[in-house]
Amino acid sequence: MSTENKILVPEADPFFYVSRETRNIIDKIRLISEKKPVNVLVTGRQGCGKSSLVRQYAAVYNRPLASFQIGILSEPGQLFGEYTLREGETSYKPFLFPEAIRTDGCVIHLEEINRPEHPKALNMLFSLLAEDRQVWMDELGLLQVAKSVVFFATMNEGEEYVGTEMLDPALRDRFYTILMDYIPAEVEVEVLVKKTGVDKEKAEEIVDLINKLRGNSQTPMDVSTRTTLMIGELVAVGVSIRDAIIYSLQTDRDHLESILLTMHMERKDIDAELASEFVLFR
Ligand SMILES: Nc1ncnc2c1ncn2[C@@H]1O[C@H](COP(=O)(O)OP(=O)(O)O)[C@@H](O)[C@H]1O
Ligand SMILES: [Mg+2]
Numbered sequence: 001m002s003t004e005n006k007i008l009v010p011e012a013d014p015f016f017y018v019s020r021e022t023r024n025i026i027d028k029i030r031l032i033s034e035k036k037p038v039n040v041l042v043t044g045r046q047g048c049g050k051s052s053l054v055r056q057y058a059a060v061y062n063r064p065l066a067s068f069q070i071g072i073l074s075e076p077g078q079l080f081g082e083y084t085l086r087e088g089e090t091s092y093k094p095f096l097f098p099e100a101i102r103t104d105g106c107v108i109h110l111e112e113i114n115r116p117e118h119p120k121a122l123n124m125l126f127s128l129l130a131e132d133r134q135v136w137m138d139e140l141g142l143l144q145v146a147k148s149v150v151f152f153a154t155m156n157e158g159e160e161y162v163g164t165e166m167l168d169p170a171l172r173d174r175f176y177t178i179l180m181d182y183i184p185a186e187v188e189v190e191v192l193v194k195k196t197g198v199d200k201e202k203a204e205e206i207v208d209l210i211n212k213l214r215g216n217s218q219t220p221m222d223v224s225t226r227t228t229l230m231i232g233e234l235v236a237v238g239v240s241i242r243d244a245i246i247y248s249l250q251t252d253r254d255h256l257e258s259i260l261l262t263m264h265m266e267r268k269d270i271d272a273e274l275a276s277e278f279v280l281f282r
Contacts, residue, residue, distance in 0.1 A: 007066045007096070007103055012059035015194040016052055017187050022178060026053075029150070029176065030061055037133050039151040041113070041172065044180030047224020050154040051111065053180065057152070058107040066100035070153075071112030073121035080124070080137060092139040101128060105148040113153040114167045122171060129174045185211055188228060196232035205241055206231050209263055213249075216262065223249065 018026075032038045042050045051067075058065035068079060081094035100106050116122055127135040133145035153175060155167065183191065185207050192203040210228050213221045227248050234244035246256060 007064040007100055007106060009062055010055050010059045010065050013052060013056055015191055016049070016056050017183055017191065018049070018053065018180075022053075022180070025176075025178065026057060030057075033148050033150045037131060037145065037149075039129050039153070039175045041167075041175035041177045042152060042154045042180060043157045043177065045182065045222050045224065046156045047222075047226035048180045048182050049225060050156075050180055051109070053178070054107065054109045054152040054154065057150075063105045063107045063148075063150075064100075064103055065107045065109065066096060066103075067109040067111060068097060068100075069112065070110045070122070071115040072117065074117040076118075076120050076123040077137070077139075078121065080143075081139060094140060098140055098143055101143060101145045101149060103149070104146045106146065106150075108149060108151050110151060110153040112155060113171075114155040122168070126171065129171070182214070182225060188225060191225065192228060192232040195229055196236045198232050198236045202235050202241065203232065206235065206244075209241070209245065212263060213259060219255070219258075221249070221251070221259075 029038055029040055042053055044050055054067075055065060057063075073079065079095065079097040081092055081098065083090050084093050100108050110125070113122070124135050124137075128143070128145055129151060133149075135143050137143060182188070188207045188210075189200065189203045192198055192206060193200055198206070206228060210223050210231075213223050230248040231241070231244040234247060235241055239247075242260065245260075249256065249259070251259070
């Protein structure tokens with residue numbers, strides 16, 4: 001069995017937009033990373049471009065990228081490897097993480113760092129993120145972070161996360177923090193046109209509706225750029241904006257109806273529409 005883990009430089013997104021401030025600070029972070037250990041925490045609402053920012057950083061600066069879901073970790077050593085039983089013998093099989101931290105210039109993306117399943121799951125990361133950048137493991141010996149490695153952690157922050165566990169202050173202390181938010185309307189229109197091929201008028205209409213939902217005073221919704229793009233993809237292949245919204249927003253039927261109403265879209269009968277006629281799928 002070949003478990004050759006490839007840590008590759010990702011391809012750049014030709015239509016990824018960030019604010020000038022973010023662009024500038026990112027450049028400085030790259031400079032620091034050549035000389036000193038640096039960790040960056042990117043926070044913002046779901047789908048506002050956090051993961052894309054990390055990916056784009058790696059792509060633009062020609063660095064290999066390795067991503068790890070911290071949100072699913074339930075014990076401290078889980079990132080590093082596991083014991084396996086083969087022909088009655090137990091042996092330790094390292095995962096991608098130890099390889100990534102020993103890869104020069106690697107961009108290491110720790111996703112959902114605020115939500116590990118077990119509070120102690122981050123223990124070993126603490127030492128790696130500290131100035132001396134090393135940790136001792138019985139199984140792998142002294143693990144030392146290679147030069148110019150940058151740790152990027154991302155976490156979703158937004159209304160729906162208020163009340164869930166925030167990042168341990170001792171951990172947060174080790175990061176520069178970049179706050180992201182949804183891109184401005186004109187930029188989102190541009191992204192829609194460029195990435196999905198919808199025409200500009202339709203893109204403007206979509207973004208306008210989405211921003212009404214985001215800013216709705218009674219029931220504001222977190223509609224991500226990812227969702228806007230999904231709507232755009234449907235509209236680009238001929239689906240009406242109304243239907244594209246129905247199929248892309250994750251919300252219940254009643255809420256959807258009231259949304260369509262406030263958007264002055266005919267509510268028709270969503271039920272009837274979704275179940276009107278049955279045809280063979282063949
Ligand atoms: N600023 C942006 N410019 C272009 N595309 C964006 C931007 N923000 C988000 N997107 C697109 O939206 C989708 C979701 O972005 P992602 O980075 O996965 O969000 P997050 O990690 O914050 O949940 C991706 O397809 C990404 O290309
Ligand atoms: Mg993400």
